[in-house]
Amino acid sequence: MHPLRAIGLTATAEDIYLALVQRGPTKSAALASILRVAPDAVDAAADELSGMGLVEPDGERLVARPPRAALDALAEIRAKELGALRDSADELSQFWRDHHAEGPGYIEIVRMEEAREALARRVQDEAVHQVRALSIGPSGRLAAPPKVAPGCLEALARGVAYSVVYGARILRDPIGREAIQTCVNLGERARVFPNVALNLMICDDRFAVVAAPARDPQRRHHIAVQRSALLDGLIGVFEAYWQMAVPLPAGDESMDDVGAAPTDDARQLLTYLSSGLTDESIARELGVSERTVARRIARLQEVLGAQTRFQLGVQASRRGWL
Incomplete structure (x- = not known):
């Protein structure tokens, strides 16, 4: 249970609040001893909690406050901030389109490495129902070894359905097979197709990320595609690959025989x-x-x-x- 970390508080702040709820009013020095943290860390965490209305001082002791009113107020503030963020996104997007009329508004090209990684991570973090993907596997002499996409395991753990078509190249790499098997063991549906033409991730039916292949990773770029006829087309591309691809073994079955010659x-x-x-x-x-x-x-x-x-x-x- 990490209810306070989920809204941005530190682990120490969460531990202090839970300790105060369980033990009642407690001095800062005693909390530092109980939780085995430095007194300065207790003071900093107490300031975090006080700022949210979850803790208040009572002489030398800290007292936990009921969470409902404080967190409801925080939820209201963040809901307004989220609304303002969406309005800003719409306004700035329109401003962008007004000054970059050469491209449609539902496409965004991302070239910087950190921005590419953040965009790919969004797919995992924002998915609610399903992620559908095509994966070529590592390409180019400078390509990094294949690995489980950051955030994928967490998404699988919270019940997001994954359907992935892998290029046959990735199955020839023991590290790649191990990464795929890890995901399959957690419920991913995986298939293999000899020649996957592009890297594609589709987050629910809301947006897609296309990773254009390039020999030099530094020259790659990602394309984010929002709801549009193009997104519908990309979903159709995935479904076509899915129908043609060969299922990989489920559960704990070995993948070593995938692609083996027939009798x-x-x-x-x-x-x-x-x-x-x-x-x-x-x-x-x-x-x-x-x-x-x-x-x-x-x-x-x-x-x-x-x-x-x-x-x-x-x-x-x-x-x-x-």
Whole structure:
């Protein structure tokens, strides 16, 4: 439980308030001893709490105040600040558009590294329902090793649904596979596609971040896309990749076999299917029952993430199984 840290107070301030609620009025020196912090830290934290109306002095002791009235007042102040922030954003955005008429208002190009990182982090922090993403994986000789995106694990922990299509390149990297497995074990739905063309993150249906690939990380830029027909198009791009991609193992299953070559029997079955043979003809060629043929086809569809036999042929061809 960290209710006060969540609104910007320090850990020491939170600990002091909780201690005062539990113990009643207490001297600063006693709090410093109990919490094993310096007296100056207690004084600074007490000032934080006093400023919010959560603590008041009573002689040499500090006394906790009921939180409801103080925090309701703070919520009201911050709600007004948030409204003012949104109004300022609208006003400044209009001012920007008036002086940069060459570009649409729903697109923002971010070039500075810190701003790019902050934009990517916004996707994780602001997502309420879902994050959908395409990930090429590291590219260029100066690319950093793949890792879990900052804020992703926290978002998964609070129940945000993640659906990610990874380029096959990232699965060839043991560090990349480990990072993906960490997320999958926490509930991420992951798929792999041989050639993912761009890095894309979609935060709910509110905005998207497109990371244009570049060999030199210092020359990369991100594009933020707000609600628009373009955002709808990017969502459609993700969904198209998702339908074509191959599911990665869920839970604690290993990813090591993803992309492995098919068995001779599977390759022969796929060849017969691509030739247009019926299940009856395939069964006769293989010397098995039609039920066995149907079961093997269903298994191949499961492995390749295909919902129809046509998709099965497409997936097998893309993976070089035919």
